[in-house]
Amino acid sequence: MNHYSPIKEIAKHAILLVGALIVILPFYVMLSYSLKSPKEIETNSGGFWGAQAPMVDEYCVKLGKPAGQCTTTPIVFNYQSAFKKAPLLRYLMNGVIVTFSIFIIQVIVSMPAAYALSKLRWWGRETVFNMVLFSLLIPVHAIALPLYVMLSKIGLVNTYAALIVPWTISVFGIFLMRQFFKTVPDDLIDAARMDGMSEYTIVWRVMLPTAIPALIAFAIFSVVAHWNDYFWPKIVITGNQNLFTPPLGLREFRGGADGSDWGPMMATATVIVIPLIVAFLLAQKKFVGGITLTGMK
Amino acid sequence: MVSPAIVLMVIILLIPVVVALVFSFSSYSLGSNHIEWVGWDNYQRLFSRSTYQKMFSATLAYVAIVVPFSVALGLGAALLIHSLRFAQDFYKTIYFLPVMASLLAMAIVWEFALHPTIGIINDTLAYACDKPWLYNIFTGSWYGTDPVTSWYGNSCERGFPLWLGDKSYALWTVAFISIWQAFGFNMVLYLAGLSSVPRELYHASEMDGVSSAWSQFWLVTWPMLGPTTVFVVTITMIRSFQVFDTVEALTQGGPVKSTYVMMYAIYEKAIQQNLVGMGSAITIVFLIFVMLLTLLQHLLVERKVHYS
Numbered sequence: 196m197n198h199y200s201p202i203k204e205i206a207k208h209a210i211l212l213v214g215a216l217i218v219i220l221p222f223y224v225m226l227s228y229s230l231k232s233p234k235e236i237e238t239n240s241g242g243f244w245g246a247q248a249p250m251v252d253e254y255c256v257k258l259g260k261p262a263g264q265c266t267t268t269p270i271v272f273n274y275q276s277a278f279k280k281a282p283l284l285r286y287l288m289n290g291v292i293v294t295f296s297i298f299i300i301q302v303i304v305s306m307p308a309a310y311a312l313s314k315l316r317w318w319g320r321e322t323v324f325n326m327v328l329f330s331l332l333i334p335v336h337a338i339a340l341p342l343y344v345m346l347s348k349i350g351l352v353n354t355y356a357a358l359i360v361p362w363t364i365s366v367f368g369i370f371l372m373r374q375f376f377k378t379v380p381d382d383l384i385d386a387a388r389m390d391g392m393s394e395y396t397i398v399w400r401v402m403l404p405t406a407i408p409a410l411i412a413f414a415i416f417s418v419v420a421h422w423n424d425y426f427w428p429k430i431v432i433t434g435n436q437n438l439f440t441p442p443l444g445l446r447e448f449r450g451g452a453d454g455s456d457w458g459p460m461m462a463t464a465t466v467i468v469i470p471l472i473v474a475f476l477l478a479q480k481k482f483v484g485g486i487t488l489t490g491m492k
Numbered sequence: 493m494v495s496p497a498i499v500l501m502v503i504i505l506l507i508p509v510v511v512a513l514v515f516s517f518s519s520y521s522l523g524s525n526h527i528e529w530v531g532w533d534n535y536q537r538l539f540s541r542s543t544y545q546k547m548f549s550a551t552l553a554y555v556a557i558v559v560p561f562s563v564a565l566g567l568g569a570a571l572l573i574h575s576l577r578f579a580q581d582f583y584k585t586i587y588f589l590p591v592m593a594s595l596l597a598m599a600i601v602w603e604f605a606l607h608p609t610i611g612i613i614n615d616t617l618a619y620a621c622d623k624p625w626l627y628n629i630f631t632g633s634w635y636g637t638d639p640v641t642s643w644y645g646n647s648c649e650r651g652f653p654l655w656l657g658d659k660s661y662a663l664w665t666v667a668f669i670s671i672w673q674a675f676g677f678n679m680v681l682y683l684a685g686l687s688s689v690p691r692e693l694y695h696a697s698e699m700d701g702v703s704s705a706w707s708q709f710w711l712v713t714w715p716m717l718g719p720t721t722v723f724v725v726t727i728t729m730i731r732s733f734q735v736f737d738t739v740e741a742l743t744q745g746g747p748v749k750s751t752y753v754m755m756y757a758i759y760e761k762a763i764q765q766n767l768v769g770m771g772s773a774i775t776i777v778f779l780i781f782v783m784l785l786t787l788l789q790h791l792l793v794e795r796k797v798h799y800s
Binding site: 423 | 493494496497498500501504505506507508509511512515522569572573575576577578579581583584585586587588589590591592593594595596597598600601602604605610612615672676677680681684730734736737740741755758759762763768771772775778779782783786787
C-alpha cells in the first residue's frame with residue numbers, strides 16, 4: 196500500500212489518543228470519584244486518588260457510636276457504604292444466578308434443536324427452520340409488554356422466573372449452533388450410532404465437545420447481554436429489592452441519592468462494571484468474538 | 493428433540509406478537525376483568541396526538557444522529573488503527589471497553605460528568621475560558637472568526653449548557669452517550685472487514701496508477717467493505733431504535749418530551765400508567781419498524797454475498 200511515513204504515523208497516534216481519552220473519561224471519573232471524599236467531589240479537587248484524609252462518617256455518628264469508631268478514609272467509606280446501604284452483594288448474586296441460569300437453559304434447549312435441524316431428517320424440518328428464521332426478526336425487548344402481561348396473568352411478576360423465562364429460548368443460539376453443526380462430518384455421528392449411542396447422548400457426548408469454541412463465544416455473548424440488561428428486569432421486578440439485578444440496584448441507589456452520595460454510588464458502579472472489564476482484559480480475543488457474534492449471521 | 497425449543501419459541505416469541513396485536517385494538521389495563529374493544533382508536537391517537545408525534549420525531553432524530561456518527565467513527569477508527577505500525581491492540585482494547593460496560597452504569601457516570609455545576613466537563617470547559625490559547629482554539633478566533641459570537645465564546649460569557657436538562661441539548665447528549673458506547677463495536681466489525689480485503693487489490697490498483705490513499709479508499713476499500721457496511725448500519729439502526737436505559741435513567745423522556753423515544757413510551761404508558769392497549773399499539777408499530785429493518789438487512793447482505 197502506501198509507504199510508511201513516521202510523520203503520518205505520529206499524526207494518526209495523536210488523533211487516536213484524543214479519541215482514547217474521551218473513551219476513557221467516564222471510566223476515569225467513575226474510578227476516581229469512588230475513591231474521593233464528598234468534599235473533594237464537590238470541589239473537583241484531589242487529583243485521581245484524592246487526599247485520603249481521614250473523614251467522619253456522619254451516618255455512623257447519628258447511630259450514636261463514639262467518634263473514634265466513625266473516623267474512616269474516603270475509599271473505605273465509599274466502598275463500605277456501597278455494600279452496606281444497599282444489599283449490593285445480594286444484587287451481584289442475583290446477577291450471577293440469573294445470567295448463568297439463562298445461559299445453561301439456552302444451551303439445554305438449543306443444542307438438541309440445532310442438532311435435529313442440521314443432522315436429522317424429519318417431516319416438518321423446513322417449516323421449523325423457517326419459524327426459527329422468522330423469530331430472528333423479533334427482538335425480545337420489543338415484545339416486552341405482552342410478555343409482561345402474560346407473566347403477570349400467571350402471577351410470575353417479581354420472581355426469578357420472570358427474569359429468566361423470556362430468555363430461555365435463543366433462536367439466535369439455535370441458528371448459530373445449527374450452522375456450526377453442519378460442518379461436523381456425518382461419519383462421526385454414524386460411528387457414534389454404531390456404538391449404540393442414543394441421539395441425545397450424541398448431542399452431549401459427540402456434538403458438544405466439537406462445539407466448544409462456538410459455545411464459548413455464545414456464552415460470552417449471552418452473559419454480557421444479560422449481566423448488563425436493564426430494561427427487562429426494570430419491567431418485571433417492580434418492588435422486591437431482594438430480586439434486584441446489579442443495574443436495578445445501581446438505579447435504585449441513584450434514585451435515593453441526595454447529592455452527597457456520589458462517592459458510594461460511583462463505588463457501586465465500579466463494582467458492577469469491573470467483573471466484565473477484567474474478564475475482557477484477560478481474554479480479549481474471545482470477548483470480541485463473542486460480542487460481535489451477531490456479525491456472523 | 494426440537495419440541496422444547498418449538499414450544500418455547502411459540503409461547504415466548506410468537507404468541508406475544510399476536511397478544512400485542514389483539515390488545516392494540518382494546519383499552520385493556522391490567523387488573524380489569526373484561527376487555528373493551530376500541531377498534532382503531534389507539535392507532536388513530538398514535539398518529540394524531542402531538543405527544544406521539546413528538547415520540548416519533550424524537551426516535552427518528554435519535555436514530556438519525558446515532559447511526560451516521562457511530563458508523564463513521566467506527567469506520568474511521570478502524571481505518572486508522574488498521575494502518576498503524578505500532579500499538580494497534582492498545583487502541584482496539586480501549587475503544588472496545590465501553591461495549592463491555594453496563595450502559596446504565598456508564599450513563600449515570602456520564603450524567604455526573606455532565607452535571608452543570610460540579611461535573612468535570614463544564615468545569616474543564618469553563619477552566620479553558622481563562623486560558624487564552626485554549627480559548628482561541630475553541631472559539632476558532634485563530635481562523636478569523638469573532639470569538640464572542642462563537643458557541644464557545646458565548647458559553648464562556650453566559651455559562652455552559654445544562655446538557656441533559658436543556659431541551660435543545662438533551663437528545664444530542666443522550667445520543668452522544670450511545671455513540672460513545674457503540675462505535676467500538678462497529679470498529680471491530682470494520683476491522684474484521686478490512687483484514688479480509690485481499691492485498692493484491694491494492695497492488696493492482698497501484699499498478700494502474702492509483703496511488704493516493706484517498707482514491708484507493710474509494711476504489712478498493714469502500715466497495716470491498718460493502719457487506720460490512722450494510723450489516724453495521726442496519727444493526728446500529730435496530731439497536732438505536734431500542735434505546736431505553738439512558739433515557740429512563742437520565743431524562744425520563746424530557747425535557748418537554750425531547751427524548752421521548754418509543755421504548756420509553758411503551759414503558760411509561762403500559763407499565764407505569766397501565767394503559768396496555770395504547771402500549772400495545774406502540775409495540776406493534778415498533779415491531780413493524782424493527783422487523784422491516786432486519787428483513788432489509790438479510791436481503792441486502794444476501795445479495796452482496798451472492799454478488800461477490
